[in-house]
Amino acid sequence: MEFLMIVIILALVVIIGVWLYIARQGDADFEFIVGQRTDFILEDLTDKTATFSCKVPFINKGSQGGTIMDAYPRHLLPHEQFDGVDVSSRMELSTAPRTDNYFESVIIPQGTGGTVIITVTFTAKAGGIREALGQMAELTVDMAIDIVYQIVARSLWYIHKARMVMTCDEIMRAMQAKGTAESEES
Amino acid sequence: MSEIELIPVGTRILTDKDNIVDIIVKYAEQNAGPNDVVTVAESVVAITQGRLTRPEDLKVSFLARILCRFIPQEGSLSSCYGMQSAMDAEGQLRILFALLLGMVAKLFGKNGVFYQLAGEQAPLVDDVTGTMPPFDKCLVYGPFDPNGVAAEIKRRLGCYGAAVADVNDLKRAAVLGVSAGLDAQKLAHILIDNPFGNASQRTPIVIIKNYAQEEKRATGQA
Numbered sequence: 030m031e032f033l034m035i036v037i038i039l040a041l042v043v044i045i046g047v048w049l050y051i052a053r054q055g056d057a058d059f060e061f062i063v064g065q066r067t068d069f070i071l072e073d074l075t076d077k078t079a080t081f082s083c084k085v086p087f088i089n090k091g092s093q094g095g096t097i098m099d100a101y102p103r104h105l106l107p108h109e110q111f112d113g114v115d116v117s118s119r120m121e122l123s124t125a126p127r128t129d130n131y132f133e134s135v136i137i138p139q140g141t142g143g144t145v146i147i148t149v150t151f152t153a154k155a156g157g158i159r160e161a162l163g164q165m166a167e168l169t170v171d172m173a174i175d176i177v178y179q180i181v182a183r184s185l186w187y188i189h190k191a192r193m194v195m196t197c198d199e200i201m202r203a204m205q206a207k208g209t210a211e212s213e214e215s
Numbered sequence: 216m217s218e219i220e221l222i223p224v225g226t227r228i229l230t231d232k233d234n235i236v237d238i239i240v241k242y243a244e245q246n247a248g249p250n251d252v253v254t255v256a257e258s259v260v261a262i263t264q265g266r267l268t269r270p271e272d273l274k275v276s277f278l279a280r281i282l283c284r285f286i287p288q289e290g291s292l293s294s295c296y297g298m299q300s301a302m303d304a305e306g307q308l309r310i311l312f313a314l315l316l317g318m319v320a321k322l323f324g325k326n327g328v329f330y331q332l333a334g335e336q337a338p339l340v341d342d343v344t345g346t347m348p349p350f351d352k353c354l355v356y357g358p359f360d361p362n363g364v365a366a367e368i369k370r371r372l373g374c375y376g377a378a379v380a381d382v383n384d385l386k387r388a389a390v391l392g393v394s395a396g397l398d399a400q401k402l403a404h405i406l407i408d409n410p411f412g413n414a415s416q417r418t419p420i421v422i423i424k425n426y427a428q429e430e431k432r433a434t435g436q437a
Contacts, residue, residue: 047281047284050284051281051284054284093288094288096294096342096343096344098270098343098352099352131348131349133348133351134343134344134351134352135344136344181270181294181296181343182294183283183284183288183293183294183295184280184295185275185280185295186270186271186296
């Protein structure tokens with residue numbers, strides 16, 4: 030009986046020890062800091078399309094390294110809200126630019142981070158893009174964009190979302206800034 | 216007098232639809248002669264053999280979630296998916312006892328015991344990010360029958376020899392399989408600077424030119 034008690038106590042000590050070790054070790058903890066993103070700027074403008082981009086920092090604020098296995102922007106502009114444009118969006122690491130909307134898995138050590146570039150292209154469904162975006166601004170339509178990211182680290186993989194909003198005012202400011210810059214150049 | 220020369224050979228992205236020996240014949244045949252050794256990266260061999268899985272497809276055991284915590288985070292088995300892959304390949308009990316004995320050995324100042332005891336697949340598992348897109352989101356196991364693959368490459372190419380190698384930028388090189396008569400350690404030494412390059416260079420084949428002459432010279436037969 031005494032031997033059994035010793036075994037049980039030893040087992041409990043081991044379990045508590047392992048639990049404490051894991052709790053102290055912690056895990057990766059990622060955050061896309063949408064509050065610190067840059068304003069969208071107009072990258073390209075044609076009669077039918079307007080392309081904007083912004084930069085969003087992220088950090089692994091956990092105690093372990095972790096991997097961003099996948100990440101992509103999910104723009105949300107339902108036709109019930111505004112039906113004048115088609116939207117496409119993509120995301121890439123600023124340190125590994127690519128245009129195929131493929132996010133190559135990347136290991137982020139604890140306490141470090143990086144920056145992603147989000148690119149959004151509006152294509153007018155009818156007429157010109159300037160008019161379409163003008164209507165969007167008249168209707169005060171803001172577009173939410175979720176940054177969807179899949180993390181794998183010590184624990185089971187998970188998917189999180191961080192929401193940012195691309196406002197119509199911001200779109201208009203970017204269009205005007207580009208127009209001002211072009212008129213100054215000419 | 217000819218000296219050893221390392222020639223990386225580029226390929227397209229290879230998948231499990233490819234036969235690695237056919238691919239090597241296609242891309243390396245014109246450069247590989249009877250005095251040369253043709254080497255191929257082990258992860259690419261494994262991919263063509265379909266030896267890969269997605270983390271999402273693995274059922275992770277409670278034991279894998281605990282044991283991965285005792286692997287330094289730089290190791291592929293430090294994630295529960297890497298650990299589960301090793302367990303699936305080598306058995307749960309084997310990994311458990313290897314880890315326990317490895318811990319005890321570490322207390323006495325001996326490192327590396329875990330990987331010595333955990334089976335040949337354990338150190339070969341590549342966690343996600345370990346290979347280039349589109350396989351960067353997969354875990355890749357070690358190749359099946361690397362000696363057989365090397366022998367078949369030699370037979371098809373008519374070269375001096377062939378090998379399947381695991382080399383990285385951290386000056387670690389291991390030759391997993393060789394055709395008959397080749398010295399795996401000598402080949403590992405030749406490949407230590409990772410002539411395969413990093414994954415994005417798409418050069419999974421390296422031809423070691425003039426290996427036969429160099430070997431004859433070393434053994435005094437030249």
